Amino acid sequence: MKFGFGVNPQGVDEVVSAGVQAEALGFDRIGLWDSPLGHREVWMTLGAVAAKTEKLRLGPWVTNGITRHPVVTAAAAATLDDIAPGRVILGVGSGDSGVYNLAGVGSKLADLEEFVVAVRGLLTTGRAEWRGQSLAIDWPGERDVKIFVSAHGPKATRLAGRIGDGVIVGSGVSPEAIHSARDLIAAGCEEAGRDESQIETWWMAPWYISEDGEQAKNDALWHLTSLVHHWSRTGGKGMFPEELREGIIKLGSGYHLRSHGDPSPEEKAQYAAEAERLGVADYLRRRFTISGTPAEVCVQMAEAAQAGALNLDCANAAPKGRVMVRPTNFHTLVRPLLQEQSAMATGTAHVH
Structure with a gap:
């Protein structure tokens, strides 16, 4: 199993510190919200985190095609890849607070698809078609930046399976919700003639852990x-x-x-x-949610893994100064239980 978390970036220094701590604690990735009304500018903050880390994967979790032009997004991702080669992951969605707080409206799924295809084209060939226009970006060269499509509803989840290098699933982490989302992702992959095993899926849920369940x-x-x-x-x-x-x-x-x-x-x-x-x-x-005592959370995570959710993402909305509270609680209270459980059970997924 792999673990990561998102951050609502309310201060650059705190986010950099969170990135350094996340890497030291063995988290796979960290993602930053792209929501400028209440939070620091996502790409500049990511650059600061990238400069202070060595292995941690990072990127916007998530950006959108309403407030960000495909060329601007591709250039930002390629620049971050200069700072953190091979570590950049680009989360993209239809737009939530980062759009609606700016008096906008979220993308239709067809527009989201066009945006994803355009950004991928710019990052791989330097050329793309978007809204009837030819776009170009001359300097990045071919970049291996994975695009993760955020999905909550059935149509978006199926689309994500069809066009995403990865999927961020927001429709739940109960076993039934996981099975349903996996079926939709598989259907999307089949439509595109893709191998479902090549899609990296992250399952988003807030983690609340305490000895007082x-x-x-x-x-x-x-x-x-x-x-x-x-x-x-x-x-x-x-x-x-x-x-x-x-x-x-x-x-x-x-x-x-x-x-x-x-x-x-x-x-x-x-x-x-x-x-x-x-x-x-x-x-x-x-x-x-994943919530309760450490033992209860361990059971919930194990059930999620058994249903096929092997990459768990903490929706880590937190007040300023408390970004690392819930990730640290997981690392201290739950990860040892998962490692013990994995060691005792033959053939289970390894906990990183």
Whole structure:
């Protein structure tokens, strides 16, 4: 198994420190949000992290094709590859807070596909077609920058399997959610005549870990509103049990993107109370979070791995000054249990 986490970059020094610590603790990768209203500029911050690390993979997790032109994105990724050769991973999505907070609207899937294809063309051949125009970039040469497509809904997940070098799955980490997403990725690969085994898939969920398991689960409650607000714009039909769907959509529609990643204590309390009031907290917590005591989290991660989720990504929205709290809790409290479990069980995935 491999582990990584995202960062809502609220200070360059803290993010650089987090990158250095992540590398020392054996995390595979770190990703930075591209959301300029509330966070530091993603590519400049990534350059600072790259200069202080040697092995850690890094990149935007995720950027978008609304606020970033394909040539600008390809040039930024190639420049980062100059600083960190072979370590750059480019997460791309339809756009969330980084778009909506700038009075924009997220990409349609066809536009997202065109953007991904254009950026890949620019990074591999220096040429691309985009929106009926011929684009060019002369200096990068051929770059091996993997493009990961972020996907929450069924259509996006299938698209990601068809066009992505990798997939960032945001539709849940329960075994049933994992099986469903894997089927969609496989279908997308089949459409494109691709080998599914060559697609690197990361499974995104917030990790909340404490010896006080109930406290950890309560701490995770606010995050549910953030995780389901994606579907408040689409209705989430087919994504949730029908008897819960109305409550889930109502919960997500109350999320404030202006404070995305770092809500006030009052907002967190409001989100948690609303999830409980609507009767969706238990279902959403099980599907979308990894939370509880170290032993409970170990079981949840092992179940996810058994279902096929071997790369786990912590959705690490955190207040300034606390970026490394949850990754460190995982490393200290859970990783030893996973390593012990792996050593005892023949044929299980190795824990890095």
